[in-house]
Amino acid sequence: MKNVLENIENQFETFQILNEEGEVVNEDAMPDLSDDDLKELMHRMVYTRVLDQRSIALNRQGRLGFYAPTAGQEASILGSHYAMEKEDFLLPAYRDVPQLIWHGLPLYQAFLFSRGHFHGNQMPEGVNALSPQIIIGAQITQAAGVALGIKRRGKKAVAFTYTGDGGSSQGDFYEGINFAGAYQAPAIFVVQNNQYAISVPVEKQTAAKTIAQKAVAAGIPGVQVDGMDVLAVYKVTRDARERAVNGEGPTLIETITFRYGPHTMAGDDPTRYRTKDTENEWEKKDPLVRFRKFLEKKGLWSEEEENKVIEKAKEDVKAAIKKADETPKQKVTDLISIMYEELPSNLKEQMEEYKEKESK
Numbered sequence: 001m002k003n004v005l006e007n008i009e010n011q012f013e014t015f016q017i018l019n020e021e022g023e024v025v026n027e028d029a030m031p032d033l034s035d036d037d038l039k040e041l042m043h044r045m046v047y048t049r050v051l052d053q054r055s056i057a058l059n060r061q062g063r064l065g066f067y068a069p070t071a072g073q074e075a076s077i078l079g080s081h082y083a084m085e086k087e088d089f090l091l092p093a094y095r096d097v098p099q100l101i102w103h104g105l106p107l108y109q110a111f112l113f114s115r116g117h118f119h120g121n122q123m124p125e126g127v128n129a130l131s132p133q134i135i136i137g138a139q140i141t142q143a144a145g146v147a148l149g150i151k152r153r154g155k156k157a158v159a160f161t162y163t164g165d166g167g168s169s170q171g172d173f174y175e176g177i178n179f180a181g182a183y184q185a186p187a188i189f190v191v192q193n194n195q196y197a198i199s200v201p202v203e204k205q206t207a208a209k210t211i212a213q214k215a216v217a218a219g220i221p222g223v224q225v226d227g228m229d230v231l232a233v234y235k236v237t238r239d240a241r242e243r244a245v246n247g248e249g250p251t252l253i254e255t256i257t258f259r260y261g262p263h264t265m266a267g268d269d270p271t272r273y274r275t276k277d278t279e280n281e282w283e284k285k286d287p288l289v290r291f292r293k294f295l296e297k298k299g300l301w302s303e304e305e306e307n308k309v310i311e312k313a314k315e316d317v318k319a320a321i322k323k324a325d326e327t328p329k330q331k332v333t334d335l336i337s338i339m340y341e342e343l344p345s346n347l348k349e350q351m352e353e354y355k356e357k358e359s360k
Contacts, residue, residue, distance in 0.1 A: 260283070
C-alpha cells in the first residue's frame with residue numbers, strides 16, 4: 001500500500017521554468033509571451049508589491065480595515081491571473097484583492113472593501129467577479145457552481161478561484177473539486193501554498209506529500225508549480241484554461257509560495273511560529289528578484305523603468321485613498337436597501353425607523 005501511495009505522490013514534481021538566479025532551466029516549457037507581455041508581468045508584480053507596502057502603512061494609520069499582506073506571492077497571484085481572459089469569472093479569497101484590481105475593480109473600491117463599505121463589494125459593469133470571500137473555502141463550491149453555469153450556457157470561459165493551504169483542509173474544498181470534476185465544469189482551483197495557514201504549518205494540515213495530489217480523488221488533473229516563478233505559474237494556468245474551454249474539465253493547481261508578512265494585519269505575529277532562517281531562505285527565492293534578473297539579461301528591464309512603476313503605484317494609491325475618503329459613509333439604510341429586491345415586512349419597519357434616526 002505504501003508503494004502505491006509513493007507512486008502517486010512521485011507524479012507531482014514541482015514544475016519550474018526559472019531558477020532563483022533567473023536562469024531558464026526548462027526551455028521547452030517557455031510560454032508564448034511577447035516582450036511586451038513579459039514587461040507587463042514585471043510591471044504588475046512591482047506595482048502590486050508597492051500597493052502591498054502602502055496598504056500595510058494605511059492599515060497601521062487606521063485608514064484601512066481588514067488587510068491580508070501579499071508580498072512574496074506576486075508570481076502566484078499575478079502569473080495565474082495573467083492567464084485569465086476578461087470573460088472569465090474570478091472568485092477570490094481575502095488575500096486575492098490584487099487579482100480583482102487587475103481584473104477591473106477600481107483601486108478606491110478595493111480600499112472601501114477593506115473598510116467594510118458596501119460599495120467595495122459592488123463589481124463594476126463588465127467585471128466578472130465576486131467580492132473576496134472571507135469564509136475559508138466557501139469560494140471553492142461557488143466556483144464549481146459558476147463553472148457549471150458557464151458550461152450550461154455554452155460560453156468559452158472559465159471560473160477561477162483561489163484558496164490557501166489551510167483552505168484545502170475544509171470540506172467545501174473537497175466538495176467543490178469533486179462536483180466540478182463530476183460535471184467536467186470549466187474551473188481552475190488555485191491553492192496558494194504559502195506554508196502556513198495563519199500559524200499552522202502545511203505538514204500539520206495534511207499527511208499528503210502535496211496538495212496537488214488531492215486532485216486524484218476528484219478525477220481531475222493536479223499540478224504543483226514553483227509559485228515564486230511567474231513564468232511557470234502562467235504556463236500551467238494557461239494550459240489549464242485551454243483544457244477547460246476545450247471541454248476537458250477542471251484543474252487543481254498548487255503554487256509553492258511564501259508570504260513575507262503576517263497572515264493578516266489583525267494582530268498576527270509570524271515570529272511566533274516562523275524562524276528568521278526560514279524567512280531568509282524564502283527571501284532568496286523572491287519572485288521579483290528572480291524575474292528582474294531574467295528580464296535584465298534580455299535587455300527588457302531597467303532600474304529607471306522600475307522606478308516609474310513604483311512612482312505610478314504611489315500616485316495611484318494616494319488618489320484612490322483620497323477618493324475612498326470622499327465616498328459618503330455607508331448608512332444602515334444603505335445596507336437594508338440592497339439586501340433584497342423587495343424588502344420583507346420586518347425590514348420595511350426597520351428601514352422606516354432608521355430613516356427617521358438618520359434624518360435627525
